Amino acid sequence: MPVFLDATSPDFETAFQALLSAKREDSPDVDAVVAQIIDDVRNRGDAAVIELTAKFDRLELTPETLAFSAQEIADAVAQVGAEDRAALELAAARIRAYHERQMPSDQSWTDEAGATLGWRWSAVSAAGLYVPGGLASYPSSVLMNAIPAKVAGVERLAIVVPTPDGLVNPLVLLAAQLAGVDEVYRIGGAQAVAALAYGTDTIAPVDKITGPGNAFVAAAKRRVFGKVGIDMIAGPSEILVIADKDNDPDWIALDLLSQAEHDESAQSILITDDTAFGQSVAKAVEKRLETLQRRAIAGASWRDFGAIITVRDLDQAAILSNRIAPEHLELCVADPVALSEKTIHAGAIFLGQYTPEAIGDYVGGPNHVLPTARSARFSSGLSVMDFLKRTTLSQMTPEALRAIGPAAEQLAQSESLEAHGLSVTARLNRLNG
Amino acid sequence: MPVFLDATSPDFETAFQALLSAKREDSPDVDAVVAQIIDDVRNRGDAAVIELTAKFDRLELTPETLAFSAQEIADAVAQVGAEDRAALELAAARIRAYHERQMPSDQSWTDEAGATLGWRWSAVSAAGLYVPGGLASYPSSVLMNAIPAKVAGVERLAIVVPTPDGLVNPLVLLAAQLAGVDEVYRIGGAQAVAALAYGTDTIAPVDKITGPGNAFVAAAKRRVFGKVGIDMIAGPSEILVIADKDNDPDWIALDLLSQAEHDESAQSILITDDTAFGQSVAKAVEKRLETLQRRAIAGASWRDFGAIITVRDLDQAAILSNRIAPEHLELCVADPVALSEKTIHAGAIFLGQYTPEAIGDYVGGPNHVLPTARSARFSSGLSVMDFLKRTTLSQMTPEALRAIGPAAEQLAQSESLEAHGLSVTARLNRLNG
Structure with a gap:
């Protein structure tokens, strides 16, 4: 039976607090193992990834078979029934239409001081998407991660999906195809996250990694954060x-x-x-x-x-x-x-x-x-914003620098950052000289 | 002497790679100490914060003197010279004007299926801003962190700034005042981050913590991430x-x-x-x-x-x-x-x-x-987006559910999530029955 609470009763606050703070997840401490796996992949690249895949997924790979070939994808996708395909296509179209509206716009304006200011959005160049294998291998999650990346304009989108004993869900490959994914690797675990973050001879590194995974994947994402961007830890x-x-x-x-x-x-x-x-x-x-x-x-x-x-x-x-x-x-x-x-x-x-x-x-x-x-x-749900970043832009004219430069000199002096101030002073001296 | 490189020379790539991967920072491993400090503050609240401040900042506080009073702020601000004040006011006005343009807009539309979709932005309720003490206590950074938060609509904005031996930079307090900061606490280090994240009897917890700091502060921010949001680790x-x-x-x-x-x-x-x-x-x-x-x-x-x-x-x-x-x-x-x-x-x-x-x-x-x-x-620089989050909205009509519900049933079945499918089926049965 679930707990029944009455918000109008005097002991409600205590019970509600207990509900809010209930620890629902026992995360095993896999951090040391994961650190070792990441180091191994950084040092030995493909060889480490292949060994770890043989060990954890009982699958023998070579550098040539790390990725699914176009033919393998086509063969798997051909197994998908018409109803599943139609449902996935409808989902992809609707998800794409929603996320296309999220694209933010660039801005540029010139203010009273004569300064031209603004910003510009640009896509992350390469992104990697983790897709769990086995029971939790959800094609819908492939669409939800991959479509925002492609709408944002990510040029190279790679998927990693473990295929224990060589088994793969054809719907996952169809979802990848519908979303426009560029590369699909049959690897998983911390070794897949490490390969995406640091690259190997076969797998080029990416700039951002998203997607759900087990405790090993979550720990690996936390560890590579900074080297690459990650989405939330779900x-x-x-x-x-x-x-x-x-x-x-x-x-x-x-x-x-x-x-x-x-x-x-x-x-x-x-x-x-x-x-x-x-x-x-x-x-x-x-x-x-x-x-x-x-x-x-x-x-x-x-x-x-x-x-x-x-x-x-x-x-x-x-x-x-x-x-x-x-x-x-x-x-x-x-x-x-x-x-x-x-x-x-x-x-x-x-x-x-x-x-x-x-x-x-x-x-x-x-x-x-x-x-x-x-x-x-x-925080917010995943969106095209997760695959974009914003560069701010500013351009001063001589007049703008005359107008606001002295305040910058004053503040640089108050913060004891002399070169900051001098970089403005040298220009103002010429302009005023 | 700096390194001189010629991008047209044959050995450039190796030298450039070395430049890109040069390790510039030796981060001391303070994680264990920080974990202990955070636990202490979680367990003992104000008492722990006060003890740690006496120890690290040589400053004796009470729960009543953790925060600067309005009078103390007014007295400190009165010491600021006219030129510093004018420069800071100009900076605040220009930063505010730029960041006001970053506010994103809500969206809502009804598509061909009859589904009303959209999203709504809302501000984080409470944010905390870490301001370093001593030499790196930059009033400009107070403006750069606090103004976007207030432009976003953060209701409660608290600053923590260590004041070793009781010394504070009056310009930091003026910047806080100009930016509309609500509370200023004279504490720092991992204990200040812990107090903001978990709250004490005197300091209410916040939802997001931003601002630069030393290795202890950075380690504390990493540790409380998840309990609260943080900005980047700079x-x-x-x-x-x-x-x-x-x-x-x-x-x-x-x-x-x-x-x-x-x-x-x-x-x-x-x-x-x-x-x-x-x-x-x-x-x-x-x-x-x-x-x-x-x-x-x-x-x-x-x-x-x-x-x-x-x-x-x-x-x-x-x-x-x-x-x-x-x-x-x-x-x-x-x-x-x-x-x-x-x-x-x-x-x-x-x-x-x-x-x-x-x-x-x-x-x-x-x-x-x-x-x-x-x-x-x-990733991008700090902006009003760091203090906002987006809630997605969707509303189906009976017609919309008839149009797209069957595809959801199909996909739920393919993912073996029966209750997902049944929650649609039960509604469609009524509508079609």
Whole structure:
């Protein structure tokens, strides 16, 4: 059973704090092993990657077979059925259309002092995308990572995907093809992250690495951060549903379970202003758990981390939502737009009862790579911005330098940085001399 | 003497690689000490912060005197001379005007399927800004960090600044006042970062921490990352000047020295298409080093890490510039705008000979917190975006769900996530039933 909380009761604050700070994930300490793997790949390149792949994935590779060939990709993609292909194509088109709107524009203007100022956006030259192998090898995640990179204008986009015993998900290769990925390597783990960051004879280094992975991959990304850019370190998935009584309890139950089924560490929370409705949802969850394929995982998540919170009104729901800062937030209320204007700390908001979170996982258009573990307080989901960087531009005329140069000289003097000041003084002396 | 390289010579590539990979900074390993300090502050709050401040800063505080009072700030600010104040006010106004243009806009649209999609930006609720004490206590950095936060709409902005022996730079407090900072604490080091991240009885926790600091501060920021957001981990400063022969060698020398004087680990590089001009600049640097106040620091930086590279033409200069990906890039050539369109990997570009980099440090308008150590390949300078986060929004109508829901069901099935599919199916059954 999940925990039931009443936000109007005197002991609520303590229980809510406990819910917020519950440790949901035991991250094994793999840092030392990962450091060794990265050093090995830096020192021995392809040879190290090939050895580690033989050891962990039981797959014998050569420098020539590290990457999938065009023919291998074509053969695998040919196995995909028409319905899967059509669904993936629809998803790709919608994700691309959404992310194309995110492209920011360059700016340039001349101010009263005569200074021309502005900035220019440019794409990261090369990016690498980690795709988990096995069960968690989700083609949708390939689209969500690769399409923003290509929309941003990344010239070279490489994927690494481990293929234990040589097995690969053809849908992953189709997703890569639809997204315009340039290279696909059949490697994984910390060795794949190291190869992308430092390069080998066969694999050219990239500038940015994104994508989810296990504890080894996460530790490797943290370690190579600085040498390359990385995206966020994702934690277990979360959903918060705020629902009034005018909802079908079974729909809400399924929405809660669609996060719970990801992972035993996932967290699903319902906030409602109607205690009886909360009870009905709890019953509907139990009923669905009787037959759900992934009931072992979803049941554990719901039992250990699930919560149903009753609030006085929707304003109180919004306050709690902002404290939770959920990755996914569903607003199943009469006026979801009005409520969304109060729930400002959330990765993604799904408005109204016809927008189950699963739509956002696949075909809505917005990205499904979102901030977890309350980090929506300060960070955003993956976007084209993650594959762009901004260069600021400034150009002074002699008049502009005369107008604002003396202030720079004054401040340089106050900070005891003489050469800073002199670089302005030397120019002003000529201009005024 | 700096290193002289000729990009047209056969052994250039090896020498250039060595220059790119030179290790300029010995970071002491303070991670264990920092971990202990953070734990101490988490466990004992104010008491730990006060003890550590007595120990490191020789300053006895109480919970009541952790923050500067309004009167203390007013008294300190009253000591600032009129010229310093006017210069700081000009800088603040120009930085604010530039950063106000960075505010991104919300979007919302309805697509052909009937789905309403978009996103909304919102500010981080509370931010903390680390300001170093002592010599590196730069009022300009207070403006560069605090103004973007306030422009973004951060409600609560706290500064921590160590005041060893009780000494504080009145200009730092004036800069804080001009930028609209809400709280100023006289604490520093890892204990200040821990207090901002986890909060104490006196200091409420923040969501994001920015600002430069020493090895202890950098290690503490890395450790609290995830609990709060952080800005980049800044390395030693760098400048690349690309100059043709139609420049005053002394101006270029001063520009190179204005980075070298920051730090013995700073790096100043000149690229020119005229060997004789390169020699003239080298001479001008030596001449200025005879009298420069900070000649010990600037001289060491120039000797150990300085470089003058001769290239065939400006196209080759642009290629090398992109490989260096400098923090600061000055283009002192006949057509700097044309060249800037080729130098895409750089934190900030200064165009033409009347735009010394020092203008950008103080009064240009763009931010002076910029990516170092080649990270301009994948990251940008500080901006209002660092204090904002984006929430994606989506709302399906029944028609939209009918149109795109089946593809979500198909993909959920292919990823073996049954509850994801059922959350769509349950709704479609009702709509179609």
